[in-house]
Amino acid sequence: MTITITAFERSPDGGKGLARDTRVRWALEEVGQDYDVQFVSFARLKEPAYRALQPFGQIPAYLEDDFVLFETGSIILHIAERYEGLLPRDAHGRARAITWMFASIGTVEPPILDLATARLVEAKEAWSADRLPLVEARIHARLSELAAYLGDKEWLEDDFTAGDLMMVHVLQRLKPSGLLAEHETLAAYVARGEARPAYQRAFAAQLAINAPAAT
Numbered sequence: 522m523t524i525t526i527t528a529f530e531r532s533p534d535g536g537k538g539l540a541r542d543t544r545v546r547w548a549l550e551e552v553g554q555d556y557d558v559q560f561v562s563f564a565r566l567k568e569p570a571y572r573a574l575q576p577f578g579q580i581p582a583y584l585e586d587d588f589v590l591f592e593t594g595s596i597i598l599h600i601a602e603r604y605e606g607l608l609p610r611d612a613h614g615r616a617r618a619i620t621w622m623f624a625s626i627g628t629v630e631p632p633i634l635d636l637a638t639a640r641l642v643e644a645k646e647a648w649s650a651d652r653l654p655l656v657e658a659r660i661h662a663r664l665s666e667l668a669a670y671l672g673d674k675e676w677l678e679d680d681f682t683a684g685d686l687m688m689v690h691v692l693q694r695l696k697p698s699g700l701l702a703e704h705e706t707l708a709a710y711v712a713r714g715e716a717r718p719a720y721q722r723a724f725a726a727q728l729a730i731n732a733p734a735a736t
């Protein structure tokens with residue numbers, strides 16, 4: 522069985538690891554599974570053949586030979602259930618870890634994505650300057666709640682889980698804006714995630730493709 526994921530031919534972030542293939546690469550590195558990557562142009566993403574893999578025309582898709590998944594939450598849950606290392610063995614521990622996966626994409630990520638919309642898509646609108654502080658305030662509120670829960674713990678539960686992997690990658694998206702640095706507890710949490718050897722390997726693999734060519 523061969524695992525293949527799809528990724529941008531060249532990520533717009535120039536190798537910061539923010540595109541979502543990085544979280545899937547990271548999960549596969551954590552569980553020690555090799556994978557191939559199919560690189561996809563923006564044009565190809567929207568073609569019917571690609572939409573058969575990912576109905577919304579986005580990366581990443583995940584293939585195990587003919588079996589196809591999309592949505593990083595689902596892909597990473599599948600990896601975590603199939604291979605040891607990302608979910609606790611006990612039922613309650615697993616359920617808690619999965620809860621954090623849902624929290625990352627259902628509760629923490631939406632205001633973070635809204636910031637990208639506010640800054641990139643809506644910037645020219647007359648009301649944009651009024652809306653931006655509201656968007657940032659909603660992010661700070663969520664981050665304060667998360668930081669209060671994390672406290673001085675290393676990870677959200679007893680050990681690193683798929684919930685931390687997802688949450689760290691969701692929070693990383695805020696690094697370029699400077700908003701994450703305002704929450705020291707979470708900035709340190711993200712740094713702990715980034716220090717994991719599996720993350721380092723995943724980051725290096727995407728950087729090798731996405732780094733701007735030297736001039």
Ligand code: GTB
Pocket residue numbers: 532533534535539540541542566578579580581591592593594
């Ligand atoms: N909910 C889906 C999932 O989790 O799998 C979302 C997938 C998704 O948003 N994919 C994006 C995509 O394919 C790439 S990751 N976009 C192309 C399109 O929709 O046409 C989002 C992303 C893109 C770029 C940066 N960046 O440059 O910083 C960061 C994150």
